Every structure is written in C-alpha cells, then in structure tokens.
Amino acid sequence: MSASALDAAFFVRWMTASAASVNREADRLTELDSAIGDADHGSNMRRGFAAVAKALEAEPPATPGAVLMAAGRQLVSTVGGASGPLYGTLLRRTGKALGDAEQVSVDELRAGLRAGVDAVGQLGGAAPGDKTMLDALDPAVDALATSFGAAAAAADEGARATVPMQARKGRASYLGERSIGHQDPGATSSALLFATLAEVAG
Amino acid sequence: MSASALDAAFFVRWMTASAASVNREADRLTELDSAIGDADHGSNMRRGFAAVAKALEAEPPATPGAVLMAAGRQLVSTVGGASGPLYGTLLRRTGKALGDAEQVSVDELRAGLRAGVDAVGQLGGAAPGDKTMLDALDPAVDALATSFGAAAAAADEGARATVPMQARKGRASYLGERSIGHQDPGATSSALLFATLAEVAG
C-alpha cells in the first residue's frame, strides 16, 4: 500500500485503535462533560467504539467506505446522546462519499470527511465557534491537505480553542457564560480520533 | 424560707432554670443521641421545658406538687418520644406524692422523687444498669439524703457510668455491643436537671 492508498484494513485499524484510545481517555472525557454537560461522554464513546471494534472484527467489510458506514451504523445503534447520531453521521456520510473503491487516496479521504463534517453541521445545526466537536473536526479536515500529523495537530488546537468559547449548541449552552473556561468534551474526542488516525497512518 | 422548706416559687425557679440549662445543652444532648439514638433528645428537651417555663409563667400553681404536676403534664403534651412520657411521669408522680402542701422539706421531696423515679422504672420497664436516665436518677435521689450538691454529683457520676454499659432499653439497645462507649443522652439530661436543682437550691 502506498502512502496515499488507504485500504479497508487501514480503516479497520483506525477504528480499532480508536476504541483503544477512547477507552483509555474515557474518564477524562467524562470529567470534561461533567463540568459543562452530564458526565457521560466518556462512557458513551467507550460503549460505541467497543461495539464498532467488535462488529468490524466479526465481519470486516471489504472497502474503506463499507468500514466507515458499518462503524457509523454501530455508533448510531449503541451510543445514543448527541454524540451517537453526530459521530454516526460523520462516519456514515464519509463512508458513503468514499463509494465502493477498494482503496482511497488521502485526498479522497479528505473530501469524504468534508462531506461527513458538513453533514454533522447540518444535522446538529452547529457551526465552528459554537463550542462543539465541529471546532476540532472542521480545521482537522482542512489540515489533512497537508498531512495526517497536521490534521491531528489542527484538531487538538481546535479542541483547545473551545476553552474560552461560550457554548451555543448542546447541553453546555444551558450554562450560558458559565460554559466559558472549559474544553468541550466532543471536540476533545474528535481530536482523539484524529490523533489516532495520525498514529495509525504511521 | 428555711433551707429545708421549699415552696412553689422554688419549684418554678427549678423548672425555669432547667429550661435555660436544657436550652444551653441541647446540642450536646442531640450529639449524644446521634451516636446511639436518633439525634432528637436535645430538641425534645428544649421544646418540652420551654413549654413548661411558659405554662408556669402564664399560670404559676400555688403548691410544689401542683408545679411539678403542671410541668409533667406539659412534658407529656409537648415532648413525645420516649423522654416525654418518662420525664412527664417523673414530675407528675413526684408532684402527686407531694400532695397539696404549701411547702415541702428536702426529705419530703426526696420521698416524692423516689416515687417518681420508681414510676419511671415501672412505665419504661428499665432498671439501673440498662443505660437509661434511671442510671442518673436513681443514685441522685438516694444522695439527696445528704444534700442537693451530693445529688447532683451522684447524677453526674451515674450519667458518666453509662459510658461502658451496653444498652438494654430504648433505641440504643438496637445497637447491641455498639452502644458501649457512649454516654446515654437521657442520663445526661437527668444529671443536668439535678445540677440545676442544686444551683437553684443555692
């Protein structure tokens, strides 16, 4: 596999590694959600990605698109909350955009993710700056034009940039000005997914 | 009034001063009751003696017996719990024993209190050694043969002697061996009443 040709196995590795990193960071995600939400983001993500890893192991799909669509379906069916439909939509739309190619280039992945991220924005009605996962996802997809590492760095920076923001979407918005000063849990898990992607890409 | 002739005013003073000392010590009584009971002895005693003081002020009875009987009735009608009927009975029986004499001697008071304490024993079915108010009341009445001060000292000693006892009556008995090591709240309030009696007697 060339650096720019990503196959189904690569996406399975990304999802499986994501299950591990989400599991490792679950307490921190819950802690962040405890400050401005309802203290379940860590267990939501852990439950969802554990189901994803299990499903992909049991029946590994043949194409990158199918892997992400299967993963997205698992998230929708097991997570609940706001993050379930949103991450589920992200992966399903991205997968759909990848079509049934056996391999995809990084650029194709970037275009697919762009479609996925836009779908998240449409579904949840949020835009970057609202202190949600979009604040990590959106710059990460753009930076993927440079490299996986740049995407991961942009996601992390985007997540950290949510700290001074006042939330306008999701539960944190109920807090009004009291949401300022805390990092958004969903943006943090998004950064985690892009960090894992960069690791898997080597 | 000679040292050994106690009139109605003396008993009103005792009751009024008891209301003050019970009020002052209420938190300590509740704290003791919290360890081996249900954390209400202080408020029970405060509520009861406040009613006693108010009733005696509103309509001061003419004789020692009538003062104690009125006080006992107030306790029965306002305290509730175990201590209400028990202290109510103590004062009513003592008052009854004093008859309608205008003045009573210390010896007559002692005999009256003996009748009262025995009635408490009969009503509650407890005996000295069961870790109840009787452990302070019983020796105090005997020591009254010597002096008010001796009675107060005996009551205090009796209350402190309840610490190593295992309760066999009242709520503390539910704790079995765990009741050991705590001073009985009722014995403590009894000691307080005798201390107040000694103070009032000068």
Place this chain on the structure above:
Amino acid sequence: MLMNVAENVVADALHGMAAAHPDLVVDVENRVIVRRDAPVEGKVGLLSGGGSGHEPLHGGFVGPGMLDAACPGEVFTSPVPDQMVRAAAAVDSGKGVLFLVKNYTGDVLNFRMAEELAQDEGIQVASVLVDDDVAVTDSTFTAGRRGTGATLFVEKIAGAAADEGAPLERVEAIARQVVAQSRSFGVALAPCTTPAKGSPTFDLPAGELELGVGIHGEPGRERRAMMTSHEIADVAVDAVLTDLEPRLPVLVLVNGMGATPLLELYGFAAEVHRVLAERKAAVARTLVGNYVTSLDMAGASVTLCQVDGDLLRLWDAPVQTPGLRWGR
C-alpha cells in the same frame, strides 16, 4: 435542606399536605391528619402515627382503604398523646378505633397513654404493635424489634378489612396476623441529616455501609466494606427468610430509605427476586419505591409478608391515599 427553620418543618409540611390533598383534613395546629369523610358510618377507625421523616408513612396513607387518621410527631419523635386522643375522637363512628403502633419505646408509651385517655372519653380502643425488623434481637435485652416496612402492609391490609366493615376485634386480629407474618431488614449506604441537627446522624465513610439499620438515622448492627446489590440482597433476604420461613407466597416491599434513586431500587428488586427464587419462596406481589423512609438516608430495606388468599385479597382491595393508590 429545602426548608425555612428547623423548628417548623413539620408544620410547613402539613400546610403543604393541606394544599395538595383536598380529600384530607389537616389540622396543622394540633398535628392531626384525618380523611375528610371521617367518621365513616359503621366502620372501625384506623389510626396510626409516629415521628415525621418517614413520608409518605403515615400521613400519606390516610384515605379510603387505609388509615382514617395519622398523627405526625416531630422529626423522628413519637407524637404526643393529645394528638391520638383528638384523632380517635374524630374518626370514631361508634365502632371503635384501632391504633397501629410501631414498636419504639416512645411510640409505645405515648400511644399507651393516649389509649387510656381515649377510653376515659368513652372510645373503644385496641392497639397492635408492629415489630418486624429482624436486625434487632427480640429479647429482654432490647426494646424489642423495631417497626419498619411491615407498617405499610399492616395499614393497607387492616385498612381494607375495616373498609369491608369488619368489627374491631376482627380488624385487630388481621393486623396482628400481618405483623406475625412480616419481617424486614434494612441497609444504609449513607446516613441522613435531621433538620434539628443539620449534619449527618452518623459518620459513614464512602465505601462502607451499615447493615441492619432502622428508619431513624441510627447506625446499624454492623459496618462493612461496600457490597454489591447482589451481595446486599443475599444478606437482607437471608436474614428475613431465616426468621420467617414462609410456606405461602409473599408480598415483597423493596423500600427506599429516601435518597436512593428508583433506578437503583429496581435493580435491587431484581436481586431480591433472584434470591427469593433461589430459596424457592413464591412471590405474590412486589412493591418498589420510597414508602417508609428515613429522610435523605441512602439505602433500602426488604420486607416480606406471607399471605394467604384472604390477606392477598385485602392487599389487592382498592386504596385511595396520596402515597398508595389503586383499584378505584
């Protein structure tokens, strides 16, 4: 605490009961709660009471099919005789009044005084003591077993019997039968805070629990490291079954102490059912909820009551009170 001043919590609550329950006559001054249609012609009056802090017990169980009147004392403090005398007079239709008394020294003494006073006023009174808590050894070395969860069974079943027009001796006999066939065991996961004291009634470090607690914030018989719901059900049901040895189906009360979420109580109920099935005890009915509470104590108790067809019929009979309601 959600209150004004500690001295007034009971009066404040009674004002709220009066506002919420037009079917009840709430005499705040005299601390008596009576069903509005009392005295009910030809019916034995059923009266209970005790310290406050166990809500909905007893005031929440006043109404058709259950109590005719309740006398709430101060928090965790038995009511005074004057209350019961007044309530007895209000509910006596000439058929007599039954006092249902939880076995605590204070309750026993105050109700006994009230019984004498009411009889002096020409009211026929009988009393039944509820003493179901197996955590307390029933011997001459204690004040006897506490009355806890079984009180609900006694009030409901005796209430149904009175509702059917049974005479005083019969209602009394049924109440005694329910007491004889009921046993309870309780655990605390966190202590409660009384308004008067304003701090927990005992220290219970997180990660420990008290086995064998009553409903007055007292410590239990034994402190242990935290146990699972599974393990607690094993201990609690075993303690009850060892004493009760039921041969008939049982009513099951999985009762919350106040602050334990219903979500956890239902999980505990599943464990209680598991143990009962393992022990081959048949279940007739199950009630899960906060019925006989200890303010904001966290924890639960299990009460079993062995019932024959007649008692089960009385249990199922209609009841219409703020705290328990079905069949009408």
Place this chain on the structure above:
Amino acid sequence: MLMNVAENVVADALHGMAAAHPDLVVDVENRVIVRRDAPVEGKVGLLSGGGSGHEPLHGGFVGPGMLDAACPGEVFTSPVPDQMVRAAAAVDSGKGVLFLVKNYTGDVLNFRMAEELAQDEGIQVASVLVDDDVAVTDSTFTAGRRGTGATLFVEKIAGAAADEGAPLERVEAIARQVVAQSRSFGVALAPCTTPAKGSPTFDLPAGELELGVGIHGEPGRERRAMMTSHEIADVAVDAVLTDLEPRLPVLVLVNGMGATPLLELYGFAAEVHRVLAERKAAVARTLVGNYVTSLDMAGASVTLCQVDGDLLRLWDAPVQTPGLRWGR
C-alpha cells in the same frame, strides 16, 4: 451506590421492573418497555423515552391512560433509534404513533432518526417536543429550552386523549397545547452522582445552591448562598409566572430531584402555594413527589401548566401506571 457494576445499572433496573410489574412487557435486551395489552385496538400509540436516571419517568408512566411504551437510554443518555423503531412497531395499532420528546440535542436527533426509520416501515409517526424549562433562554444561542417536569403533564394528558380514542392529529395537538402552556424551574441543593462517574457531577459546597438546573446533574445558571424554602419558592414561581402569565387555573407539580425528603417537598409545596396565592394564580390540582428526578440530586422543581376545562378533565381521567395511578 446500590448496584452491581455501573455498565449494567439500566439492565438491572429493567429486570426489576419486569419482576415488579406484570402489566408491563419489559424487553431488557432491546431496552423497550411496553404495556402488556399493546397494541390497543383503535388507539394512537404514545411513546416516550430518554436517558435513564429520571425514574419513574418514563418507564414508570407506561400503562392505561398514559404511555404505551418507553425507551430508556443509558443513564442521562438518550436512547438509540433502534429502540424507538422497535417500540413504535409494538404499539402501533394502525392509528399511528406519537413520540413525546424532551428537548435535548441527543433526544431530538435520535428520535428524529427513529421517526424516519419507523416511517420507512410504514408506521405513521408524529413528534412533539417538550421544552418547558424557563432557566434556559430560548434563543438561537442555545439548544433551546430543556424538557423537564412538563413531560409528566404532556404524557398524562395526551395519554388520556389517546385513551379516549382521539386520532393522531388531535393527540398531537393536545400534547402541543400542554407544552405551550407549561413552564418549569428547578434548583439543586446537592449534585447527583452518576454510576459511570462515581463521584458528584459538580462541586456544590454545603451552604450554597444552584438555581436553574435541569435534570441531568448539570450545574445551573447561577450559584447562590443557601436560601430558605420561602425564598426559593419566590424565585422559582416568579420565573415560571413571568414567562407563563396564566389566566386559567394551573396544575402544579412540586417535583423532587431524588434525594430531597417528601417532608421537605411538602413544605416547599406550601411555599409554592403561598406565592401563587400572592400572585392571584388559581390552582386546579397539585402533585407533590419524586416524578422527574435526577438520580440522587437534592433539590426540587416547580412546573405549572395552565388548563382549561378540557385539559383538566383529561388530567383527572383514570391512569394506571407504576408511577401515577388514580381513578380506576
């Protein structure tokens, strides 16, 4: 906590509900609670759901006169679409199904997905959003008002309408009317502890309270030094009345968050009635208790719902569920 492992609290509770309530079919595996006689011939199916931890909402409100089915999610986590699709299929008699959805992003998204999927399966579905919490400013800068206590009013009143045989559009319209005429405000005196986190969801020093909290253990809009029940009622009822301005009598729900004793709730109910009287708002009915909870949070909320004669009749109509029961 009274539990086994945090991951299983919802499943464990469902096992307990199955054991305690033979009138309900509890599908533990698929997380669906359905009344045993569903689908009821000729009746619109009423379906709700949401995160667990608010018991008896929603599962405890399944039964004649209220919900046909409930879908419990994980603790404080909206259920997944699969649950609602399955429940909709189970309760649809051909007259259509109404989803009652509390306004949270997660609930809205998952129910919306379920609506599409159920419609794909040929089930007619309508949805009504409940958004009654005046503590949240309803603007484009928030996710909109939260759904809290009014959910009980909507489920009960729409349930009665469905019970009477009203068609889907009518039941939907009535549900919308109840939402439009209901407002809530909540306070927390102590935070709750979720099983997954195992520690309080926020720090609230004794002697302080949070005003304007929801039912998910989130902090509120404002922290203040502890207030009396009198003062809290002033703030809460004022917040609701300012927004609602009722001209008709109101239903009053004085709801406990979980760990506040009923004794305190009744005292608070008295204060709520006081403020309503001062503000010349007529009270039609009052309900006091733990109905829409936030695990073991201490605190309370006030919900008012303005009712005309028709809505009041539907409120009074018989209901027979584990958590709410009268008139039958």
